[in-house]
Amino acid sequence: MKLFFKIQTISLILMMVLSSCSNDENSDGLPYNNINEFKVEHEGKQIYGKIEGATIELNWPYNAQLPATLKPSIVLSEKASVLPLSGAEIDPVKVTTYKVKAEDGSEKTYTLKINYLQPIINVEGVETPIEASFRHDYTIFGEGFSKNKNENKVSLVAEDGSKEYPLSIDEAQVLNDNGYADRLKIVMPKKEDMPAGSYKLKVVYGNRSVTTKKVYFNVKDLKLPYITIPESMISEIEGVRCIVLNSNEKHELKGENFEAFGGASQIFFTWRTPTSQGSDSSELTVVNSNSIQFEKSDWVDANKLYQRAYIDYRGEKNVRISVYLRDNAGNLVGVYFK
Numbered sequence: 001m002k003l004f005f006k007i008q009t010i011s012l013i014l015m016m017v018l019s020s021c022s023n024d025e026n027s028d029g030l031p032y033n034n035i036n037e038f039k040v041e042h043e044g045k046q047i048y049g050k051i052e053g054a055t056i057e058l059n060w061p062y063n064a065q066l067p068a069t070l071k072p073s074i075v076l077s078e079k080a081s082v083l084p085l086s087g088a089e090i091d092p093v094k095v096t097t098y099k100v101k102a103e104d105g106s107e108k109t110y111t112l113k114i115n116y117l118q119p120i121i122n123v124e125g126v127e128t129p130i131e132a133s134f135r136h137d138y139t140i141f142g143e144g145f146s147k148n149k150n151e152n153k154v155s156l157v158a159e160d161g162s163k164e165y166p167l168s169i170d171e172a173q174v175l176n177d178n179g180y181a182d183r184l185k186i187v188m189p190k191k192e193d194m195p196a197g198s199y200k201l202k203v204v205y206g207n208r209s210v211t212t213k214k215v216y217f218n219v220k221d222l223k224l225p226y227i228t229i230p231e232s233m234i235s236e237i238e239g240v241r242c243i244v245l246n247s248n249e250k251h252e253l254k255g256e257n258f259e260a261f262g263g264a265s266q267i268f269f270t271w272r273t274p275t276s277q278g279s280d281s282s283e284l285t286v287v288n289s290n291s292i293q294f295e296k297s298d299w300v301d302a303n304k305l306y307q308r309a310y311i312d313y314r315g316e317k318n319v320r321i322s323v324y325l326r327d328n329a330g331n332l333v334g335v336y337f338k
Helices: 002-027
Strands: 035-042 045-048 050-052 055-060 073-076 081-083 096-101 107-116 130-133 137-145 152-158 164-173 181-187 197-205 208-211 217-220 226-229 234-237 240-245 250-256 266-272 280-288 291-295 308-312 322-324 334-337
Touching: 035 050, 035 055, 045 055, 073 081, 137 164, 137 197, 152 181
Parallel strands: 055 107, 130 217, 240 334
Antiparallel strands: 035 045, 035 073, 050 055, 081 096, 096 107, 137 181, 152 164, 152 197, 164 181, 197 208, 197 217, 226 250, 234 240, 250 291, 266 280, 266 308, 280 291, 308 322
16 A cells, blocks of 8 residues: 555656646747748739848839738748738738747737838929919929829819819920929810819829929819811821911911900911921911911921911910910811921
């Protein structure tokens, strides 16, 4: 009986020792809680984050649109775990922190910082809002626009911020070639697409967006002059529809809304060659409120084809109104001088 008791006691002691050893092994796990690699796949390319201390810096390419969500791929220390999980969607606009837990239970927190490499875009302000009209084009000045017009987005924002109306972009122009465009030529919507009113200007390119603090355009249903060109005056030269003007000829064009000139007696007919930055002008006389007459005295080289023409009005208030010469179908017509 005493021998049996001794054997039971020894067995119990051995079990306690073994149990104690097992617990010691569990609490002595790996203490590593590091993020060893952080990357995001975008359009087939891998963008790697730079890990320094408790910060992960992800430099996002300037010419890549930042998506609504990201799915980072994360490589951890052996037997460590992380939240949010590797491959989990995150919002790149919000601050995201990752908590890494080692096997021994110790934790480390990382903060993700996304750097936008794209320069800030800027729109030059105006002292007084530009008086604009439907369907007419205007040039806005600034910096940091894309040289590819299709990568820019321009819109008008109602003064109270309630609605936004997109504008079409006719051209992105480069004044100082620093890799970006400095000017955007925009076209106002049709009257049916947007109400008249006061609007701020908004420009978006890539990850950058800017909205003017003050009203940029006062869009009105202005009755600007419009010229109608008789079909009899139009010829086709080298595949371009043109007005052919012969020396010592007088021409009279009908139109609409010439009363906008405010009784001015003269306006100027201006043109430009495809290869020249200069321009010439001829005098036009307002015959009546809806008709003008013009005569060219200094005729240019007959071999030059002039592809674009418009009227520049210089009134008493130094207001400039441009009107493109169009045929009855609304097509832009070039000018060819003989």
